[in-house]
Amino acid sequence: xxxxxxxxxxxxxxxxxxxxxxxxxxxxxxxxxxxxxxxxxxxxxxxxxxxxxxxxxxxxxxxxx
Amino acid sequence: xxxxxxxxxxxxxxxxxxxxxxxxxxxxxxxxxxxxxxxxxxxxxxxxxxxxxxxxxxxxxxxxxxxxxxxxxxxxxxxxxxxxxxxxxxxxxxxxxxxxxxxxxxxxxxxxxxxxxxxxxxxxxxxxxxxxxxxxxxxxxxxxxxxxxxxxxxxxxxxxxxxxxxxxxxxxxxxxxxxxxxxxxxxxxxxxxxxxxxxxxxxxxxxxxxxxxxxxxxxxxxxxxxxx
Numbered sequence: 001x002x003x004x005x006x007x008x009x010x011x012x013x014x015x016x017x018x019x020x021x022x023x024x025x026x027x028x029x030x031x032x033x034x035x036x037x038x039x040x041x042x043x044x045x046x047x048x049x050x051x052x053x054x055x056x057x058x059x060x061x062x063x064x065x
Numbered sequence: 066x067x068x069x070x071x072x073x074x075x076x077x078x079x080x081x082x083x084x085x086x087x088x089x090x091x092x093x094x095x096x097x098x099x100x101x102x103x104x105x106x107x108x109x110x111x112x113x114x115x116x117x118x119x120x121x122x123x124x125x126x127x128x129x130x131x132x133x134x135x136x137x138x139x140x141x142x143x144x145x146x147x148x149x150x151x152x153x154x155x156x157x158x159x160x161x162x163x164x165x166x167x168x169x170x171x172x173x174x175x176x177x178x179x180x181x182x183x184x185x186x187x188x189x190x191x192x193x194x195x196x197x198x199x200x201x202x203x204x205x206x207x208x209x210x211x212x213x214x215x216x217x218x219x220x221x222x223x224x225x226x227x228x229x230x231x232x233x234x235x236x237x238x239x240x241x242x243x244x245x246x247x248x249x250x251x252x253x254x255x256x257x258x259x260x261x262x263x264x265x266x267x268x269x270x271x272x273x274x275x276x277x278x279x280x281x282x283x284x285x286x287x288x289x290x291x292x293x
Contacts, residue, residue, distance in 0.1 A: 005288055005290060006288050006289070006290075028241050028244065028245070029241065029244060030237075030240045030241045030244075032231070032233060039233050057290060057291075059217075059231070059277070059279065059290060060212065060215050060240070060241050060279075061231075061232065061234075061237070061240035061241055062210050062211055062212030062215050062216070062217060062240045062241045062242055062245075063187065063188060063189050063192065063210050063212070063232070063237075063238075063239055063240040063242060064098070064187055064210060064211045064212050064239075064240070064242030064247045065095045065097050065098055065099045065100070065185050065186050065187035065209070065210060065211070065252075
């Protein structure tokens with residue numbers, strides 16, 4: 001299992017950030033991802049593997065007032 | 066003896082706290098969707114001194130959500146509308162309207178005498194300028210932002226620089242709001258959280274610390290995400 005924000009989520013071998021975002025329906029263009037507190041830039045989503053037990057944080061980037 | 070207008074505060078905010086709020090000054094930067102509601106909440110609650118900053122005038126596109134806008138004041142300054150509204154809503158609250166951008170040059174003067182600042186801005190560079198100024202002036206900052214059905218708020222104590230976690234791309238100016246728009250109830254919800262956190266800071270009560278409260282009004286979910 002991994003944690004995504006405040007939720008537990010199943011983990012599988014080879015899971016990467018892009019696949020996780022796709023599976024969880026994060027479809028907005030502006031997203032901030034951290035794995036175990038480390039910021040993952042968008043260009044690294046497909047290459048960044050997620051390990052069992054990782055703590056993933058996904059935030060939408062919003063700045064309207 | 067408390068004014069009768071605060072009677073319904075009294076079971077939640079004791080007379081000493083009400084009096085302390087009357088002695089406080091809050092800086093509200095941005096008088097649009099967030100700032101209009103924030104000023105309304107703080108003024109009605111009894112924060113005694115408000116400084117409202119915004120360089121803009123109202124346009125038709127503001128009418129869907131900005132409390133201070135109306136079909137009668139299109140083209141008029143937002144900071145002026147803030148003053149007129151507060152004078153009608155609570156004459157006991159002193160309010161100063163400043164029609165200007167907050168900049169590195171004027172920030173210290175705008176923050177002078179303030180015990181809290183509220184980030185009701187609509188772009189990332191201006192938010193960073195405010196965070197930096199608040200750190201220098203040692204004033205806590207309550208951040209709020211929205212995009213469509215999504216909103217967020219957090220408390221930034223001097224030196225925490227939490228905006229760098231929320232907006233890690235140093236070059237970004239805007240976020241999802243350009244794709245998702247801005248809705249009245251999202252602005253009102255985020256502003257309510259900001260006002261509550263500001264009042265808790267002013268009264269020394271525990272509140273959000275090192276966490277971002279994320280509201281998703283489409284899914285009906287509230288999450289607290291760790292930032293620090």
